[in-house]
Amino acid sequence: MSVTVKTAQQIFDQVLNKEELFILDVRNKDDFKDWKIEGKQIDHFNIPYFELIDGVEEIMDKIPSDKEIIVVCAKEGSSKMVAEMLSEQGLTASYLKGGMKSWSEYLYKTEVYSDDKMKVYQFVRVGKGCLSYMIVSGEEALIVDPSRFTDIYKKAAKDEGVNITHIVDSHLHADHISGGRILAEETGANYYLMKSEGAIFDFKALENYNKIDFEHVSLEVIAVKTPGHTPGSVSFFVNEKVLFSGDTIFVSGLGRPDLGGKVREWAKDLYDTVYNKVSLITDDVIVLPAHYADFEEEVNVAGYIGEILGEIRKQNEMMSNQSESDFVEHVAQSASSETPPNFEEIIAINRGVEEAEEEKQQELEIGPNRCAVHHTN
Known part of the structure; x- marks a missing residue:
């Protein structure tokens, strides 16, 4: 045979x-x-x-x-x-x-949301559990948390007949190499990142923006500053319809605030995010995270990784009726000694402190993501 x-x-x-x-x-x-x-x-x-x-x-x-x-x-x-x-x-x-x-490098695209103002596509990196997005409106596109495979986003934009004009990273990624800086160089798009993440290359600091407007459309992107996973983590609330939650809220858990060695301090920030910021967002908003832990458990009937906020609240015991002290203690107890493979080198590359050829990038990224702390029942 x-x-x-x-x-x-x-x-x-x-x-x-x-x-x-x-x-x-x-x-x-x-x-x-x-x-x-x-x-x-x-x-x-x-x-x-x-x-x-x-x-x-x-x-x-x-x-x-x-x-x-x-x-x-x-x-x-x-x-x-x-x-x-x-x-x-x-x-x-x-x-x-x-x-x-x-397997680590394969991505597939699926449509998440569409109305008369925008379309949202999700790119699922199945071997890593990483998620990135393209928001299309008018003749422009905004990319959220792009992987290093920039040709995929350029092809998707070409297929839609739009230009990539804005690129945002919700945080400095620890388990994979961001394509944000390279994609911006290739397309001429504006690239946004929190200054507090310590990147040393040129970018637009999200601290200076309450919203990012597409040029010819009434599409509003609000950056809700949500520290928790890393000190500069943010979420993006789009048209009061979709919350790109980065590594703050997952379908099956919350972001892990222990990668910086400040688990209790950052857990307090995560508590503030959940109880004082996300709590103001309505239940019918679609939450789209930057990672997932289990594809078959988290993919929904529409074929993408995401869930309405109200359902996530129901499933996640730590998102309601918890005191700050109980929340922090629970997160601290859930902190894992297992870190994303090679995360210190990957962070250095994403900051622009180190450079790596493609083969080295491939080697660094092989393995699972470990960015979620599960608090669901």
């Missing part, structure tokens, strides 16, 4: 369609435990590639003979060889093109 090559998009489509999959992951056990392709209909078997160098005979009783075996490794080479071994044993085998690196 011949071996089939599968792209990250093809595998994601199978996950999205809730197809039953069997994945043979030949990375080392720690990497597999830390981060893998996930889904309720996926069965995994993990064995390091070096244990299969002499053949796959010893694992034949551990893998099904009546379904396709999708072999996964870090970058493709090992999985291709194992898939060929399985094929020689008469099994239907395929491998993930580009390995988990390609």
Whole structure:
């Protein structure tokens, strides 16, 4: 039998369609435990590639003979060889093109919201749990929290017949490299970031803006300063319809304020955000976060990651009827010792303090995001 090559998009489509999959992951056990392709209909078997160098005979009783075996490794080479071994044993085998690196980098676009003033698109980075957005209005577009794959946003804008004129980052990202500065250079758009995040390149400081207007439309973007995840975290409240919450509020939890080593101090800021700022926003507003933890749990029936604020309030015990002291204590107890992989280097790159070639950026980003603290029932 011949071996089939599968792209990250093809595998994601199978996950999205809730197809039953069997994945043979030949990375080392720690990497597999830390981060893998996930889904309720996926069965995994993990064995390091070096244990299969002499053949796959010893694992034949551990893998099904009546379904396709999708072999996964870090970058493709090992999985291709194992898939060929399985094929020689008469099994239907395929491998993930580009390995988990390609899974980490795949994004797909879906429409979130549309009215007579704007359209909102969400870009889901399925292997990282990262979310970015494009707001289209008139002949212009604003990009929220762009990834480093800037061509995706430029193509989306071209498809809409609009120009990217504004780019905003809700905070200095710790788990992935922002495309904001590069995208601004490529498009001539204004790039906005909080000055308090410590970036050393040229940008427009969000501290100086209460709103960002699109030139020819009545589209208002209000930056609600919401420290919590990092000292310069913000959210963006658009047309009183959509709240881009950054890493402050997730569908399934709140942002983690412990990455700066000031968990109790920043937890108080997060409390102020939730109880004195977000509390003024109505229940019917759509919340669109910068990350998600579990795609199948958090994707809604419309096919995007997001939820109305009222529903998030119902599900999240920490967003109502909590004293500041109880809130801070709960968040402090939930603080994790696990940080996003390579987060200090990634933060340095996003500040402009360090530079990295594409291959280095790929290596730094591989792995899960760990930016949420879950407080849901």
